Amino acid sequence: MGNKNKTVSFRVNEDAFEALRDIAEERDISLSAVFRDYVDALVAHDGRVRVVPESELAGADDDDEPFPPKVEVPKSFVREHERLELEAEHLREQLEEHKRYVNYLREQLEDGDDDDVIHLEDLDGEPDEPSFRLG
Numbered sequence: 001m002g003n004k005n006k007t008v009s010f011r012v013n014e015d016a017f018e019a020l021r022d023i024a025e026e027r028d029i030s031l032s033a034v035f036r037d038y039v040d041a042l043v044a045h046d047g048r049v050r051v052v053p054e055s056e057l058a059g060a061d062d063d064d065e066p067f068p069p070k071v072e073v074p075k076s077f078v079r080e081h082e083r084l085e086l087e088a089e090h091l092r093e094q095l096e097e098h099k100r101y102v103n104y105l106r107e108q109l110e111d112g113d114d115d116d117v118i119h120l121e122d123l124d125g126e127p128d129e130p131s132f133r134l135g
Contacts, residue, residue: 008039
């Protein structure tokens with residue numbers, strides 16, 4: 001399979017269309033070539049393309065801020081974030097384990113006989129049993 005070209009179409013207002021046509025005429029290329037160049041630049045830079053007028057382009061090298069802007073995060077913040085993610089995952093696993101255990105106990109209660117259940121009030125009424133006292 002070869003690399004097939006695809007067509008992308010969209011609508012722009014008349015003023016924008018005229019401006020794009022002027023750009024194409026100025027560069028002595030077709031209007032389609034303007035868009036192909038833009039799309040190629042967009043793909044090559046992973047979607048990080050900023051369109052600026054040529055008058056600002058000369059001063060663009062003087063900018064201290066790169067595009068896209070980047071923020072430095074302290075390693076301690078990253079480590080704390082990773083620790084919290086691990087802890088959250090551990091708590092999720094524990095919650096799932098407890099849910100399974102509760103379901104198991106419910107099944108045992110539903111399936112089990114009442115003979116296995118000893119009520120405390122039944123134990124108080126039997127005089128034959130020796131009583132024990134702590135203390």
